[in-house]
Amino acid sequence: MEKELTGLPRRDFIGNVSKIGILGTLAAFLPGSTSAEVLESLVAKPEEGHVFLAKPYLQAPAPDSMTIRWITNKLCYSWVEYGETDLSVKAHNVSDGLVDAHNRINQVYLSGLKPGTKYNYKVLSKEIIDFKPYSLKYGETISSDTYSFTTPQINPSSVSWLIMNDIHDRPESIPHLMNLKGTDDYDYVFYNGDIFDYQTDEQQIIDHMLKPSIEAFASTKPFMFVRGNHETRGKFRRELKNYFSNKGDKGYYAYQWGPVYNIVLDTGEDKPDDAPVYAGIVDFDSYRREQAKWVEEVMKSTAFKKAKFRVVMMHIPHFHSGDWHGPMHCRELFAPLFKKYKVDMVISGHTHKYGVWPPSEEHAYPIIIGGGPSDGNRTLIKIKADAKTLKMSMLKDDGSEVGSYTLNS
Ligand SMILES: [Fe+2]
CATH class of the missing domain: 2.60.40.10 (Immunoglobulins)
Structure with missing residues (x-):
């Protein structure tokens, strides 16, 4: 351990603090052991001030x-x-x-x-x-x-939320896209995955997601988050969840807000679990199967069936995103369930090409795909629903509407 710490990239703070002090602080954080690099990101830095x-x-x-x-x-x-x-x-x-x-x-x-x-x-x-x-x-x-x-009403007659996806470590995109929302009120923001390229350390989570969100909205409006395939990568991937609170404390969850029942799925990686780049340390096939089992139970519930609108948000769309293993496995597991239990809309990202795919023979519901991350491809998706209609409007980063879809209950 001591050896690893000696090998840390030198930072100013290390100067004044004994290694024993650092080790003591590290021990206070984590029940298990992890790399010195990950620990360094988590350690208190007293000489940088009480802030x-x-x-x-x-x-x-x-x-x-x-x-x-x-x-x-x-x-x-x-x-x-x-x-x-x-x-x-x-x-x-x-x-x-x-x-x-x-x-x-x-x-x-x-x-x-x-x-x-x-x-x-x-x-x-x-x-x-x-x-x-x-x-x-x-x-x-x-x-x-x-x-x-x-706080939300118990059974509000309407709900509206904003969706961003595929920010890919471009923090300036968050206030930029939030500025497009206009004067319409909204209840919350949803991050639909790939906010990062891969997980490095705490500073990245603060600088590239938390800070821009807090400055734009997050101290007064809540946000929810689901991982994309990129958030499963990098040495800080396991620590990522320590910074967010989701209903049920899992990577996937469901909630009803007024007329809309939302299901959030964590679609995992896009390549097979045995792809060499994953080095044998992912198991997304099992995780997706676990979610398919869970989501069917949710979809059997009276609340889901009786909701005016049933929306699924997941990073990788199960159609219109190529034939790699991730999307195909999602299709195999989720498409029959979405069909059987009459999902009304799926909202995704991942492809970096925004688009609205109306119902077809393959899927009886529209699939909305938000874009990103480069200029001209970034989108803000706005959803507004009451008991009668659900309106989706997709704005490109210049403010122009590049897609819309209306559902009637
Ligand atoms: Fe992406």
């Missing part, structure tokens, strides 16, 4: 709950202060009797919220200077600005 590396961003919205995440530089005890008119309620996370503390990557779950209600909140992080078994020393507390969010 928020990522300001608060909203996750996992529900009528009665919201999850707030943020990242600090130092090891802290962190909490949220919130309320409808003031900030008189305090929330922190507790698991197994322990309050989350001496950590940097924070998630606080606010429960018991009122539906359709505006809440103000701020996040606070108090540095833990010294963590001894019987004497813990706190340092300064930093506080974010005060933001607000509104």
Whole structure:
């Protein structure tokens, strides 16, 4: 271990901190061992100041709950202060009797919220200077600005959301595409995979996704995320999920928001699991089969069947994306289910060629494919639905509409 750390790329912070200190800090983070490079990305860097590396961003919205995440530089005890008119309620996370503390990557779950209600909140992080078994020393507390969010209604008559995909490590695309939305209100943002080229470290997640999202919207509107094939690559791939909260804590999930029942599938890699580039360390065939089993149960539910609209969002479209193993395996597993349980729309990315594919003999529902990542190919997909219609509008990065589709319930 010591040897590996010595081999770390030299960074300023290492100067003042003994290796034993670093090791101690590392041990506080991870139950298992991982490479020094990955650990370096996760380690606290006290000499870089007591600051928020990522300001608060909203996750996992529900009528009665919201999850707030943020990242600090130092090891802290962190909490949220919130309320409808003031900030008189305090929330922190507790698991197994322990309050989350001496950590940097924070998630606080606010429960018991009122539906359709505006809440103000701020996040606070108090540095833990010294963590001894019987004497813990706190340092300064930093506080974010005060933001607000509104919880969804229990059964709202309408819903609208925005979809971005295939950003591919171009953070400037996020505010650019968000600026195209116009003055229409929206409930949340959905990232439909390939936000990155491959996973390198925490800094990349902050700089290329969290920061631009927070600056554009994410402290006041929640976002959801599903992996694309590129997020399964790179040495930080396993750590990626520590930065997001999805319903059910899996890579795939389902949720109803008013008239729309959404299913989110993680389509995995595009090449076969035994492709040499994966070096024997992926198993997406099993993962896709697991999802097919799960999604059929979801689709058998009354809520799914009775929803006005049934939408699937998944990175790799199972048609119109070539004949590589990933899309073909998705087709084999998912197409019969989408047909049997009458999916109304599939929204994907992956091909880097935007397009709207109307129902055909192959698929009885439209397949919407968002573009990216280069200028002229990037898209923002807007969805708006009420009990009668679901309208999809696809905007190219110059603001022009390059596709639309309307479903009637
Ligand atoms: Fe992509």
